[in-house]
Amino acid sequence: MCGISGIVGPMSDYAVPVGQMVQAQRHRGPDAHAVYCDAQVGLGHNRLSIIDLHETANQPFHSSCGRYVMVFNGEIYNYRELKSRLFGHPFRTNSDTEVLVELYSKYGTEMLEWLNGMFAFAIWDKSERRLFCARDRFGVKPFYYAIHQGSLYFASEIKALHAAGVEKNIDQTVLADYIAKGSYGMPDESFWSGIKQLPGGCTLSFEPSRGQVELKSYYDFVSRVQHTAQLHSEAELKAAYHPLLHDAVSLRFVADVPVGFNLSGGLDSSLLLAFVNAANPDKGEQIEAFTFYTGDPNYDELPWVELLLEQEKNPLNRVKLSVDELPRLAEEVAKFQDEPFGGFPTIAYSGIFRQAREKGVKVLLDGQGMDEAWAGYDYYRSPASQSLVQGTKSPLTRPAVFEADFLGAGRNVSYPKPFDSELLNLQYRDIFYTKIPRALRFNDRVSMQHSVELREPFLDYRLVEFGFAQEQKWKIRNQEGKWYLRQFAQEVVPKRLSLAPKRPLQTPQREWLRGELRDWADSHIQQLAQRDFIRGSELSKEWEAYQKGLSDNSFYVWQWINLNIILNTNN
Structure with a gap:
């Protein structure tokens, strides 16, 4: 890297x-x-x-x-x-x-x-x-x-x-x-x-x-998946997929420096842990795991991570995101991102790479890519919900806060639909236009901010093509995403973890912006209100409504703060 x-x-x-x-x-x-x-x-x-x-x-x-x-x-x-x-x-x-x-x-x-x-x-x-x-x-x-x-x-x-x-x-x-x-x-x-x-x-x-x-x-991804065999039984899937997964993880350990890995408490991390240790059967105590937490039990996955490692030898590094440090860290991360980025989870993620570097771990593996290849997000199962943020129902943005002339430069954003299946088109969008490009940009910058290399074994092109090409019944069944992976995982991770529902990896961003960080947020929002492309009265109205709890997401509030930080940083 x-x-x-x-x-x-x-x-x-x-x-x-x-x-x-x-x-x-x-x-x-x-x-x-x-x-x-x-x-x-x-x-x-x-x-x-x-x-x-x-x-x-x-x-x-x-x-x-x-x-x-x-x-x-x-x-x-x-x-x-x-x-x-x-x-x-x-x-x-x-x-x-x-x-x-x-x-x-x-x-x-x-x-x-x-x-x-x-x-x-x-x-x-x-x-x-x-x-x-x-x-x-x-x-x-x-x-x-x-x-x-x-x-x-x-x-x-x-x-x-x-x-x-x-x-x-x-x-x-x-x-x-x-x-x-x-x-x-x-x-x-x-x-x-x-x-x-x-x-x-x-x-x-x-x-x-x-x-x-x-x-x-x-x-030519479209052509390649169209020529990838669709398998018809769990036994066939396992026989083909298991060696690919093992090889993809093993290859990411090619290095002359220490390699560690990031963990959350979900299915993808469960599989990553299992195959990391399968690829290195005698080195578990040398391969360190890293996870972040905030101290809020409504969001933290630390108990799940600790449960995952209960029977393993991997040392666990717990990296806490403190609300008191967040204003400073937000400014710091913005300098390395160069563009708008993904809120408090990205800032928390940065802390993982900082600690890895301090411990001499120069390479970390991550579990990005499984949801897009195997249809893990909730909106894959509910076509009416097209939100790109997991678990939200209210509109992500508040364009009325901005002047019409400013918004007039925008487009009617649309994405190619090269497949007959709506599910495949959504997956294709996420891999090439939305979820994956966004996550890769954020993650490259926060890893390199601390001079640590990030590797994504589940984005091995062979794994993505294979999972994407399989029939919908292997991805979604009984309103459950990544269905085959959940069955497959029961053989290598505890059943209580492999059957756990998909949970967005999150922080208390929504609560902190209404609470401990309210004054900090207000300072940035008031600065933004002075810019000529902002409708100040509308901004004040939306900000007041947010503080009263009248929204289930903080995406747009982070947009305002992030935009102000980026504009200040790049003056």
């Missing part, structure tokens, strides 16, 4: 702006940093050493033939197996970085379909004077870019582009969609005007002589 950056185009000096980008992303890679400059290109890298800790694996990394130079963020989990495709190559390192650049040198873009991992990389072809970039299938690793003064600028984080001189202007359309619909933008967008994302499963090419960005998709 690292930070990449670069500039390609007609510049006289790349070292200074690329150096500024490297400095802005120093938290992403504190172990080494370097800049490569040549005619028409400057590449920067911040390294968080995970595989092959020796300095010979530092980047920018040059191919053995000398034609290519690469900066790479992420991990290629199956890089050892891929070495067989480079038979006879005299490897200089034991890194996945070298395997990646040599695969490209020998096979070109064909090698993308062989990669199992999370990645965003850029390769400069010295011969063709051409930059080639790619991002993993689901966009686990970030890649932002902009055309500025005729050159292509790219980086792992938006702040690096701003540090190099790219203009800092909010994208009014994306912001209006967020305020009105709760959308966090489309896969190719950011909240900043002129700054784009390379969508997951896509490549980017840029030749300075032409000055145009060329995007291509290399991952």
